[in-house]
């Protein structure tokens with residue numbers, strides 16, 4: 001935007017037939033927009049021709065300018081300071097600032113802390129973003145973090161509310177996940193470089209680890225929409241790993257490139273109208289044909305994330321007798337015919353496409369069996385840790401979003417002559433949010449590190465209990481933070497959109513995290529049962 005105006009020039013556009021305002025040194029022509037302004041046109045006319053920065057920031061958050069700038073900004077004031085030509089000075093590392101005060105006997109460090117990143121609001125980002133030392137993150141993680149945040153802030157965040165209200169996300173965004181090489185790194189295993197056209201840009205693929213996967217999901221979750229995150233990786237993150245790990249090579253080679261490059265979509269179809277957390281009771285049946293070449297599948301699946309848009313369904317079916325030993329996993333393809341999907345209306349995660357599926361005489365080739373016949377339950381079990389870790393990462397970032405939005409709002413909203421942040425009762429709420437977020441996140445880092453070091457079977461056995469426990473911890477934290485943020489925002493988090501929009505949306509999304517993937521009650525019970533069982537095997541003495 002190269003055009004510049006003097007203040008006098010702006011002042012001459014102070015009527016409704018030519019209405020300009022200034023926000024942060026930039027000039028906006030609101031003449032046409034005033035009739036559509038959700039806050040009303042009179043309020044704009046009162047500041048016409050003036051600097052309205054103070055009033056603007058009182059009623060809006062940053063997303064509004066990002067969304068409307070292109071359409072409404074016509075230039076800047078000639079008095080606006082020019083942006084520095086050289087790169088802005090990074091925030092000073094606390095280490096340098098504190099060097100003088102550091103005790104001379106401090107132990108030598110193994111590695112330097114990373115540069116500060118983000119807005120430096122305490123607890124609004126993980127502590128390694130504020131240059132705290134971390135044994136887990138290095139320059140490759142910092143590079144990925146910057147790449148994803150750039151994309152999310154410019155291309156995604158300004159539109160998330162609109163997409164959520166429309167209950168969809170443009171297909172282009174999922175394709176972009178493929179084009180950027182992100183999907184190939186979100187499977188809980190090493191990066192699938194042989195199946196993608198463009199491997200990820202900022203990280204050498206051989207260096208990809210579970211912490212990259214964690215922070216990719218974490219940064220996507222800054223959008224503050226479970227619906228958005230699930231739209232992109234909800235079905236994929238749980239439906240694709242069983243195919244990659246246990247599918248026949250011929251099938252994997254045929255379908256995986258389309259999925260990982262973002263052209264085709266896959267989901268996991270396990271839950272049924274009558275079988276949720278008790279997976280072993282499912283009834284969708286698959287009968288082998290007399291020639292042994294196909295299964296004929298009949299049955300229903302419910303609450304299936306992404307189902308309406310999917311080409312492939314990693315489906316749990318009953319091929320044998322009752323209980324867990326009669327369950328198999330099949331890759332059902334929409335093109336086989338007999339697959340019907342309808343959208344379900346749910347409380348939250350609106351843009352995730354929660355689906356009811358019916359399979360009617362679907363003819364599935366036996367080569368689409370994932371794992372061995374009647375042993376699908378084992379495959380489903382190996383999937384749970386990855387699914388639950390995904391849920392934990394999202395819940396903890398959503399908790400941070402609730403906290404971050406609250407801190408920002410509390411620093412501008414005044415009640416009874418004081419900013420909210422100056423009321424001890426509000427600070428107490430923020431403190432309780434922060435302590436739970438940080439405790440849970442530090443536990444998550446440890447669990448990810450264990451997953452990285454243990455083999456799959458060892459991790460399944462030894463981490464099943466802690467991960468179940470952490471899932472419950474994360475969803476309870478999320479519920480608490482959504483509630484407290486909502487109280488801080490008051491009426492603004494009761495209406496949809498606007499400044500409290502993220503908090504209102506996340507409040508509605510809470511149950512979508514506390515129930516699926518193992519409900520809180522089942523998780524807590526399992527955490528003790530599983531941990532005791534494994535400890536006994538390993539020689540626990542009581």
Ligand code: HEM
Nearest residue numbers: 028038039043044047052055056059060064068497498499
């Ligand atoms: C570039 C200029 C502006 C744009 C693009 C804009 C846009 C919007 C939008 C989209 C909303 C709906 C709520 C939201 O999504 O946040 C809104 C609400 C509102 N705006 Fe503006 N606005 C502008 C300038 C102003 C100014 C200068 C004022 C005050 C003098 C103002 C006062 C309000 C008020 C009072 C609301 C209602 C807030 C509420 O519901 O709590 N706006 N505006």
